[in-house]
Amino acid sequence: MSERFGGRSQLSVHVPFGLVLLIVLIGLLLVALGHWRRGSVLLGFALLLAAATRAVIPQERMGLLAIRSKAVDVLLYSGFALVIIAVAITIRGGLLG
DSSP: OOOEETTEEGGGGGHHHHHHHHHHHHHHHHHHTTOHHHHHHHHHHHHHHHHHHHHHSOGGGOGGGOOSOHHHHHHHHHHHHHHHHHHHHHOOSTTTO
């Protein structure tokens, strides 16, 4: 018999993390296939999704995305996301260009 957590199954607690992880895996696959810019932007969007879900979903339903306090998590997830997206969009030339 499955345990219940606030009227929802324990599995639903991990859905936000699973969705973010799926997007990260697709991004990493794109990077591995040589589409590093698209893959990096997708990794940034995965972090933005993590920040958005962390800001909206209550602490007890966040699962593995809740690492620190809500404010710190949202700030760091969105900050890293913006840096990754900015670097991926602005790099020109070099080995990756």
